[in-house]
Structure formats: C-alpha cells, structure tokens
Amino acid sequence: MSLSQEEAAETRTGHPEEARGGLARDAVRRLRRSPTAIVGAVLVTIFVLVAIFAPLLAPYSPTAQDLSQIRPGSFPGPSREHLLGLDQLGRDELSRLIYGARYSLIIGIVSVTIGASIGIFFGLVAGAFGGWVDSLVMRLADIMLAVPGLLLAIGIAALLGRSLTSVMIAIGVVNIPIFARLLRGAMLSQRESDYVLAATALGVKRWRIVLLHVFPNSLAPVIVQATLALATAIIDAAGLAFLGLGSPDPSIPEWGRMLAETNSFLASAPLLALWPGLAIVLSVLGFYLLGEALREALDPKLRR
Amino acid sequence: MQDAVPGRGVVQGAPLLSIRDLTVTFASRGRRPVRAVDGVSLDIAPGETVGIVGESGSGKSVTSLAALGLLPKRGATVTGSVDFEGDDLLSMPDDELRALRGRDVAMVFQDPMSSLNPVLTVGRQITEILTRHRGMRKGEAREEAARLLDSVGIADATRRLGSFPHQLSGGMRQRVMIAMALACKPRLLIADEPTTALDVTISAQILELLRELVVGSQTALVLITHDLGVVAGLCDQVHVMYSGRIVESAPRRPLFADPQHPYTTGLLASVPRLDQPRGVPLLPIPGSPSDTLPWSQGCAFSPRCTRSIPECLGSPPALLPAAAGTPHHLVRCVNPVRDHAGAVQQ
Numbered sequence: 200m201s202l203s204q205e206e207a208a209e210t211r212t213g214h215p216e217e218a219r220g221g222l223a224r225d226a227v228r229r230l231r232r233s234p235t236a237i238v239g240a241v242l243v244t245i246f247v248l249v250a251i252f253a254p255l256l257a258p259y260s261p262t263a264q265d266l267s268q269i270r271p272g273s274f275p276g277p278s279r280e281h282l283l284g285l286d287q288l289g290r291d292e293l294s295r296l297i298y299g300a301r302y303s304l305i306i307g308i309v310s311v312t313i314g315a316s317i318g319i320f321f322g323l324v325a326g327a328f329g330g331w332v333d334s335l336v337m338r339l340a341d342i343m344l345a346v347p348g349l350l351l352a353i354g355i356a357a358l359l360g361r362s363l364t365s366v367m368i369a370i371g372v373v374n375i376p377i378f379a380r381l382l383r384g385a386m387l388s389q390r391e392s393d394y395v396l397a398a399t400a401l402g403v404k405r406w407r408i409v410l411l412h413v414f415p416n417s418l419a420p421v422i423v424q425a426t427l428a429l430a431t432a433i434i435d436a437a438g439l440a441f442l443g444l445g446s447p448d449p450s451i452p453e454w455g456r457m458l459a460e461t462n463s464f465l466a467s468a469p470l471l472a473l474w475p476g477l478a479i480v481l482s483v484l485g486f487y488l489l490g491e492a493l494r495e496a497l498d499p500k501l502r503r
Numbered sequence: 504m505q506d507a508v509p510g511r512g513v514v515q516g517a518p519l520l521s522i523r524d525l526t527v528t529f530a531s532r533g534r535r536p537v538r539a540v541d542g543v544s545l546d547i548a549p550g551e552t553v554g555i556v557g558e559s560g561s562g563k564s565v566t567s568l569a570a571l572g573l574l575p576k577r578g579a580t581v582t583g584s585v586d587f588e589g590d591d592l593l594s595m596p597d598d599e600l601r602a603l604r605g606r607d608v609a610m611v612f613q614d615p616m617s618s619l620n621p622v623l624t625v626g627r628q629i630t631e632i633l634t635r636h637r638g639m640r641k642g643e644a645r646e647e648a649a650r651l652l653d654s655v656g657i658a659d660a661t662r663r664l665g666s667f668p669h670q671l672s673g674g675m676r677q678r679v680m681i682a683m684a685l686a687c688k689p690r691l692l693i694a695d696e697p698t699t700a701l702d703v704t705i706s707a708q709i710l711e712l713l714r715e716l717v718v719g720s721q722t723a724l725v726l727i728t729h730d731l732g733v734v735a736g737l738c739d740q741v742h743v744m745y746s747g748r749i750v751e752s753a754p755r756r757p758l759f760a761d762p763q764h765p766y767t768t769g770l771l772a773s774v775p776r777l778d779q780p781r782g783v784p785l786l787p788i789p790g791s792p793s794d795t796l797p798w799s800q801g802c803a804f805s806p807r808c809t810r811s812i813p814e815c816l817g818s819p820p821a822l823l824p825a826a827a828g829t830p831h832h833l834v835r836c837v838n839p840v841r842d843h844a845g846a847v848q849q
Contacts, residue, residue, distance in 0.1 A: 225669070393614055394619055394621070396618075397618040397619070397680070399573060399604070400571060400610035401610070402602060402606060403631060403632070405601070407631070407635075411620075412620050416622055
C-alpha cells in the first residue's frame, strides 16, 4: 500500500485510539515492511534465543571431552554424533558454539550499556550546557577518537589484565566518545528546530526544553548506533580474544578464542575455523542489518 | 527629519507594547552584516489587532522575534527598546523574560507541522504550559487542556489529548498551537504567518477562530502576514514593511481605499480581486526583494519603483503623515501615490 493511500485510510478512520503508541508504533510498522529489517531481526532473534536457551539446545556440555576419538593433529569432522565435529581437545564444536553465543551477547550488551550510558551522559551535558563545557567534553572525545578503536581497546584490556570484565570495560570505553559526540550533535540540530522555538516562545523553562523536548528527539540516532555498536562489540570481543586478551580460562567457549585456537590446525581441520567465523559473521550481520533498517525507520525525513 | 510613530496607542492611552527604533543586525563571520530590521517603531494598544505586512525578507518576523528576545544570542545584535507595560523586554533578565513569555505574550508560528514536539502528546504539551504559568496540578491542567482544545474547535477533546502531533492534520495542529498560546490568556498574541502553511479553506477556518477568540477580547493580536486578504478581514491598524522599515502605516480602511506608498499599491495590484473585470492581468511588482538600496542611500524600494524620481536617492525618506489631519496614516515616500485610479491601473 502506498503511503498516500494509507494516509487517506487513516484520515477516514482517524481515531486516536487506533494510532496510539505514536512514533514507536510508526517505526515498527515501517520495519515490518523492510526485508532488510526482517532478515536482521531473524538473525538477531536466533542469536539471542540460542544464547538464552544454550543449555537446552546444546547436545553436550561445552567442556565435556571425548578423548577416545582424537589423536594429535587429526580430529574427526562432522558426524552424526557431533554435527560440527570435535575440537582439538575433543569437545563438541556445536555445543561450544551455542554456549559461545552467551558470551558474545553478554559482552555486547554490557559493553554497549557502559559505552552508551556514559556517552549519553556526557553528550547530554555537552549539548545542554554548550560553551566551554561542550568544548571540553568534545575535545576529550576527539582525543579518544584519534586512537583507533580496537587499538584503544587492546590498550585498556592489556592494562586491566586478562578477563571478560576487562574486555567489556575496554569495548565500553571505546564506545563512550562515539555516543557522546552523536547525541551532542543531534541535540545541537534539534535545538534549532521550530518546536523548540515555539516552546521557548511560550515560556517553557530551559532545563525542561533540554530534557523534555530536545533530548528525546535526539535519541533516534543513538538507538541506531547502539544496535550497530552491538555488532562492533562482538567483532572487537572476538578480536581481543583472538589476540589473547580475553579470559585466561581455556574452558570458556568464546568465539574469538575458538578461532584463535584453530590457528595451528588450519591445515588439518579447516572447518574448525569456519564455524566460529561463521557464527561471528552471522550475528554481526544481523545487528548491522537491523541497525540500518532502524536508521531508515527512525529517519525523521520519512516521518509523516 | 524625525519619523512619526505609527500606531494608535498613544491616542487611546498607554500602549500595551511600544517598540522604539528597533534595529536588528545579523553578522556572520566573513560576510557583510545584514540589517534585517532598520529602526522600526510602533505602538500596539490593548486589545487592538495589528497587521504587519511585507514580502519575505522584509523583517516582519525578525521584528517580533527580536521583541520577545527569541533571536539567537550569537550573531544577532538588537538595539532600540521594546516596552511592554512599562518593562523593557530587551534589557529584562532571562528568567523574567521566560516567565513573561507564554503568560503575558504568546506566539503562534507559521508551520504547525514542525512547531509541535513530535515525541510528546498534545495533552502533555498543553499541560506543560498550564503547570508552568498557571501553577496547576496535573489533573487540573488536563481538564483545562481539554477545555482549551474544545474552545479551539477540536472535537472529542479529551481523547485528542492522547494524540501525537503526527496523528493530527495541519489545521488541527495549528488549532492546538493557538490553544497553547491562549492557555494563559495573554495580553498580546503574536501570530507569525499562522495560515501560510495551510490550504485555503483551513486557513479561513483558522482566521475565523482567531477572530472569535482574540479580536474583541482583551488580548491584542499582532498578525504577521504577506497576505493582504488576511489583513483586510481582521486588522484595525496595518503596518507595511519593506527592507526592514515601515513604509506605510494606516488603519485598515484608508490603507485599502487610499494607499499612498507605491509598494502598498503594488501589493494591492498583485492580489486578485472579485470586483475587477475578468481578464485584467494581475500586476506583479517588478524585480525581486533583493534589488534593494541600503536605506542610507535613499529609498530601498526605488530600484523597483515605477514612480521613482531623483529625490528618492540621497537620503532615506521619513515616515510622515500622509496628509494633514491623518495622524494614523503615515507614509515613507517622497512621491506618494495620490491619484488612485491611475495607481491601481497604471
């Protein structure tokens, strides 16, 4: 249905009840019409479900070893018992992948939460006060952004020592300036908008204008960025684990570590490198597609 | 020569709003400063309806924004004085000015599509004004908001409070804006092209609404427009602006019956009229508003004026009574239009 038809239909029935929910409902409706969004949402949903229900889905424990089948330098590939084969220590690859989703998801969510909340706080402060506060916050953000993200994360993770927590903090910190800068920019442009002028002309107080009018209208790009940041966080976490900066515990089935460990068996068991790589790619792709579709759905230019 | 002050407030007693010599200059780095408003003076009496007419860029909106301190602090220099009931708005502290806006002076803007916050329900936006200025509690404010929506002709007002702006049509949004502006019964309402973004039938409804709610009430109305038809229907006194200055100021009747400034006659000639024979072409004003002369070098309208004479150049003409005994009809022209039959059909 074209937009104008739909609009006409809405005007005819036009009751506040039907259209309740406002902008969020509006965005969801647009998302449901976008194939990109559907593919992204399906991938993300699978990823999240797998992470949550890992114990139910995994055929074996991620740490259980079946040493009877492996010999040095040669591991059995996919079989009926082990659909994706065994890894170098005789553990079921599929089960490890399934449990690995949990780590990727948790690292992603925690690090993005850290980055977004601190970033939003500083962005809000900069955007609300302007002047020297704005300059100070933005220069600090510039300094952080001048260092490549992964390099900064490596530095922070190395500084904090090898653990999952330090990975999450490192990735979170990398995200802070991105969110701060994004929100501040959105607030600056919203501050020039007509409804802010109209509210000012009717005497609404300054802090109310900032918190109630400017801030909520500036959140759309932040929501999009949060989705995209989840994707980058998963890649970065894999990267850090690959470089040996993840958890030192070898029993943890983290995708990046699994990828790193297959390094020395690449010639004899190339499939072992393929599985975690594929898992990373698919989950990241899901978040990217969803993020891009969200960006379009929340674009004010497409808003009626 | 000293300009006369347009407006009738002085005669009727103390004016509500008295603007003296308002000048607004926009300066941006690397460019020549632009004087958008150039020494505007006018008086508005309580309850009066005043029209400010002019084409885009004539400074009519900037005048009202400057008077309420709504121009960005950086880049705009405002001089002169804006006296509202004895207080100078230009030197008023920010807090006091914010408390005054919406309570004593309110404003309705051109584009109702973008003048409402898209993420808040209209109910929330109206109650915000009520709690701010009238100190109402939430429930009380909600009832009053519904009453206000009802008074601006929105059906099913209580349920509409829960609507988001994008669920309303342009006309309804403008009604909401008017409800918000009138929420505190301000003494002055400035409507900046309130019907420009609306189609003709809706715009007629909005004007009718303004007439019902404002004209004849205690609230004075300043109607900024480029549409002389709007002015003809509502305004007591009309100020015609060109290039930042008032070029003609007259009560409604004399302005339409006896326009003196060639710019005013030009505006009138470019409006279609029912009482003119069919087939008579409309007469546009030649040139564009950018063909102006700085006022310091003479009349800014002279490059486009069909009546320009050598005296138009040199120094700016003063705003003077059009004829002896017409203190409310002022014109800024050295060669005003006296012969009307000729002027309209020239």
